[in-house]
Amino acid sequence: MQADDLGRRAVLVGMAASAAAVAGRVSAATGAPRRYVQVGVGSRARMYQDAIWGPHKAHAELVGICDTNAGRLALAGRRAAQAGARPPKAYAAADFRRMIDELKPDGLIVTTPDVTHVDYIVRGLDAGLDVITEKPMTTDAAKTQAIIDACKRNNRHVRxxxxxxYAPYRSQVKRLLMSGAIGDVLSVDFHWLLNTVHGADYFRRWHSQKPISGGLMVHKATHHFDLVNWWLSDMPVSVDATGKRDFYTPEMARRMGLSGPHDRCLTCTEKTKCSFYLDLAADPGLKALFLDNEALDGYHRDRCVWRPDISIEDTMNVIVGYAGGTTLSYSLNAFNAWEGYHVAFNGTKGRLEHSVVESGGTAGAAERASRDVVTTRIIPMRGTPQIITPDEGAGGHGGGDAVMLADIFDPGHAPDPLLRMADERAGAASCLVGIAANRCFQTKKQVQIVDLVTGLGRPDQPRMPPHSGPVPMPIKRA
Ligand SMILES: NC(=O)c1ccc[n+]([C@@H]2O[C@H](COP(=O)([O-])OP(=O)(O)OC[C@H]3O[C@@H](n4cnc5c(N)ncnc54)[C@H](O)[C@@H]3O)[C@@H](O)[C@H]2O)c1
Known part of the structure; x- marks a missing residue:
């Protein structure tokens, strides 16, 4: 069965839904490229730069960049020249305001570490800019409130x-749910696995400090909670959770035969014995971005994953209650043998199962793949299971990045019936689940989302079928 068959009705439903009015969407009106500044020019920043200097250069221009690290600013300038673009004017982080005043941009792209987003988002909004931020929107309830308030104060949305x-196979899942193929979704089982290549990397970098990243519940799971919020077109209301760090610990280093944790890989005296050793100098990209610039800010990209000062969890279990009555059972594990996820939607007419083994999940030979291995199937309550041919795309994050960049920068991009362009309401609805989970880890008590912030509106979401019709009757026994 092709998803298109099931999805046609969903698209019509979605087309009828209200259009998302999200700041940052380029206007087709003037034809002139929109002028952007970007704060934070590390790894993720490059996706936006490459889009602006490449496929979207007719629509967008990067006029200014800002960062705490002068070396990375200089590197970004050199990359612009290599791409044949005019190098953006570089500003120190302390000169953010001067950058806005001098360059008078249309938009701001925020690609700094998570805890710093709020400051730039609020200053950007108050300066009248269209603000586009990376996920997670922010890291705690007070910062979420500050962004909600700044949006209201300025009558703007943040993108x-x-x-x-935007990954084609996840958009396909959304269309299948909207088609009513499995009826009303009563519960969701969602399990995300990070392996010891990508997963371990969170424990080396700034992400390992909860005050900076919000921990994996916020930094990473914001993607996953947003997916469920959007897949269901619903709002989370309650969160129960438990979390612990049991693997990336000094004790585990000793169990692996090391004398204990070290400070960083570069100076480690046991690098030949540690299978988590990262050689920054051997990777030209990491060397140019981080090793060559660490004397300027003291940031080490290769901290020991066994350090005692790590303050994030590696094992997390969460139960979320939704306004519409659906319940989510979610887990995140950061030391797994492969990377990817399983999600299952239990509906009144059947079950939708969707799983992805990510191509980066290199730990287990049996699971090794040169591209994401996607499996989607619908098991009707009464009937034969149907294998769905997955929609595919090319490029970063399952092909999602390219579609999203067109949605951001291309004024001719068609209206999106799936309303994938999210604003601060969806950003809050997602990061608040992780923020609530972090609170549960400490208090062991259920958290109500409504107790975390005030004035959070419901995001624009595609309309689901009003009801799924009769539930299949039980099979009659002779
Ligand atoms: N959507 C995704 O799939 C995805 C993937 C990776 C990263 N991200 C997000 O992108 C953001 C950046 O992550 P990254 O991996 O590029 O990190 P990074 O460490 O590679 O880069 C961060 C940059 O911000 C700079 N910086 C730090 N503090 C600053 C401050 N106060 N003001 C200005 N600049 C500052 C650093 O010097 C560095 O150049 C994060 O919010 C992260 O969650 C999203």
Whole structure:
């Protein structure tokens, strides 16, 4: 069965839904390229730069960049020249305001570490800019409130880029749910696995400090909670959770035969014995971005994953209650043998199962793949299971990044019936689940989302079928 068959009705439903009015969407009106500044020019920043200097150069121009690290600013300038673009004017982070005043941009792209987003988002909004931010929108309830208030004060939305929505096979899942194929979704089982290549990397970088990243519940799971919020077109209301760090610990280093944790890989005296050793110098990209510039800010990209000062969890279990009555059972594990996820939607007419083994999940030979291995199937309550041919795309994050970049920068991009362009309401609805989970880890008590912030509106979401019709009757026994 092709998803298109099931999805046609969903598209019509979605077309009828209200259009998302999200700041950052380029206007087709003037024809002149929109002028952007970007704060934070590390790894993720490059996706936006490459889009602006490449496929979207007719529509967008990067006029200014801002960062705490002068070396990375200089590197970004050299990359612009290599791409044949005019190098953007570089500003120190302390001169952010001067950058806005001098360059008078149309838009701001925020690609700094998570805890710093709020400051730039609010200053951008107050300066009258269209603000586009990377996920997670922010890291705690007070910062979420500050963004909600700044949006209201300025009568603007912030665009929060949830690229996971745009992966063709996840968009397909949304269309299948909207088609009513499995009826009303009563519960969701969602399990995300990070392996010891990508997963371990969170424990080396700034992400390992909860005050900076919000922990994996916020930094990473914001993608996943947003997917469920959007897949269901619903709002989370309650969160129960438990979390612990049991793998990336000094004790585990000793169990692996090391004398204990070290400070960083570069100076480690046991690098030949540690299978988590990262050689920054051997990777030209990491060397140019981080190793060559670490004397300027003291940031080490290769901290020991066994350090005692790590303050994030590696094992997390969460139960979320939704306004519409659906319940979500979610887990995140950061030391797994492969990387990817299983999600299952239990509906009144059947079950939708969707799983992805990510191509980057290199730990287990049996699971090794040169591209994402996607499996989607519908098991009707009464009937034969149907294998769905997955929609595919090319490029970063399952092909989602390219679709999202067109949605951001291309004024001719068609209206999106799936309303994948998210704003601060969806950004908050997602990061608040992780923020609530972090609170549960400490208090062991259920958290109500409504107790975390005030004035959070419901995001624009595609309309689901009003009801799924009769539930299949039980099979009559002779
Ligand atoms: N959507 C995705 O799939 C995805 C993937 C990777 C990263 N991200 C997000 O992108 C953001 C950046 O992550 P990254 O991996 O590029 O990190 P990074 O460490 O590679 O880069 C961060 C940059 O910000 C700069 N910086 C730090 N503090 C600053 C401050 N106060 N003001 C200005 N600049 C500052 C650093 O010097 C560095 O150049 C994060 O919010 C992260 O969650 C999203």
């Amino acid at each position: 929060v880029n949830f690229n996971y929505r």
